[in-house]
Amino acid sequence: MKLDPRVQAMCDEFGIRIVEKHRYPEPGETRAVETLARIMRRHGEGHLRLVLSTLAETDNNKGQLDEVLFWAASDMVRACPEIIERRAGDWLAMWDACPVGELQFIAQDLRGIIPLRFALAGMIYERVVRAFGPRANQPDLFDDRRRA
Secondary structure (H helix, E strand, O other), X not given: OOOOHHHHHHHHHOOXXXXXXOOOOOOOEEOOXXXXXXXXXXXXXXXXXXXXXXXXXXXXXXXXXXXXXXXXXXXXXXXXXXXXXXXXXXXXXXXXXXXXXXXXXXXXXXXXXXXXXXXXXXXXXXXXXXXXXXXXXOOOOOOOOOOO
């Protein structure tokens, strides 16, 4: 399968290195280029740019740049356009604080039960609601993720 040059250009722009299918990707690398092309075909170049920006320009999110994470981030970008438009810096800060790698690891327990994309997206969305939802300014006092 031929690599879409627009996907290559965006990966280069965001410092994501594309590796061969037979190699296991290191942090900041991916082999899920067809997934990126599919996201772009379905939702457009601007959408893919937001997905890659959300992952590449934040901490904790470059360890496993795989199909599941790309689709989950795409789902979050689609679910939260108002937040991204009005509070882009806060959006990136939320992703900075989100332990995406740990959530990916936890989601693996659901493999074969539900699609991992949906499990991961649900866990990330819970973090979005905590950061931007109606109780964002008054977190649960018994929650270990409350703000200091």
